[in-house]
Amino acid sequence: MSLRTEQATCQGPAGLIEYTVDHPEDEPSGWALVLHPHPLHGGTRDNKIVTTVSRACVQHGLLAIRPNFRGVGASQGTFDRAVGETADMAAVVEHVFQAWPQAAAGPWVLAGFSFGSAVAAQLHADLADRGLPLPARLMLIGCAVERFRHRPLSMPPDTLMIHGEHDEVVPLAEGMDFARSHQLPMTVVPDAGHFFHGKLLILRQIVKSGLCGL
Template sequence: MNAHTETRLIAGPAGALELALDRPAGAPRGVAVLAHPHPLHGGTMHNKVVQTLARACVQEGWLAVRFNFRGVGASAGVHDHGAGEVDDLLAVVAACAPEGPLTLAGFSFGGYVAAYGAQRLAAQRPLQALMLVGPAASRFALPALEAELAARTLIVHGELDDVVPLAAVLDWARPQGLPVTVVPGGEHFFHGRLPLLRRLAAQHLRAMA
């Protein structure tokens, strides 16, 4: 993300996982783990939306940890249609944030993975925040969020998203009473609206502090 980004490899469930860490100026208030879009459609930890979320986290004092799912970049293994990718996320959490405040965030397919990761972690530890951007509700079955987690969740979606229709996200959110922040005129990759996305993410982290 910048000249100060630290890269490393950790052991993952399918072999090595490639990470990129961006640190805040002072002592981190916690760790934010961010999941990227679909690996079979060019998704990597260098995706602009994921980097925007990482910048918001660093701005608000969080250590931002992006990572490549199995089979992407220097990460070993092959794509596992979501199940293995949730395991990858949890391996990153275990290695980088075994305790202390934790935030999860994900974009598109990464939103699906982050939601399931949050559900898996719910019994073990509370999350400070969950941020789902353009979650792939039309392509994967997103889980229902427990009330306590739902109260700490930010969902942002583009009005004109032609990859994941807004209606699909609303259909998932409606039965749970989950608010969805709609970016007028925004499409899936938030072209021209990344500064707004960064502000929304930073505001959410501040509100959940």
């Protein structure tokens, strides 16, 4: 299946935010926001974990949005340790509800990988504080939330956590500590490292299973 994609921008607190839109074959039944890893370590919207998650969402009939964080590609601003990035993604959510009303009328999914997981978790809390529409599913992959947390968090009980058994960047024990502190189950992929080399098909299947019922 080949994705139909387009590039777009919206306004954020630090300037323009560049994003890619991946379209499903038919009219979207909802949408997904998929957030990439650390911008200072090569993370972009085209990261293979991000595109794998996006593809799973598109196959489920969702419109998938993959933004570049500030300072990456054409996105303006400089790295802000998830504080500014969280504010930027809140602006993206509000933009999607205006620019893609049909997709926004359905359920939406918020997913983040590594640094993106920290932004996703804090974005969820920010949206809840502001009374804005919350995602039907939150996905944290290679969870690095505590490394960049700047606010209290309350995670939904159906949060999907996915971690590699041999994660060399965010050790499994660190992910387990976060899961334990929020009483969340975690799916561990045997023999997988941080970037799920050789395990992307398994990752995609776990994500697709997590989308069931939406």
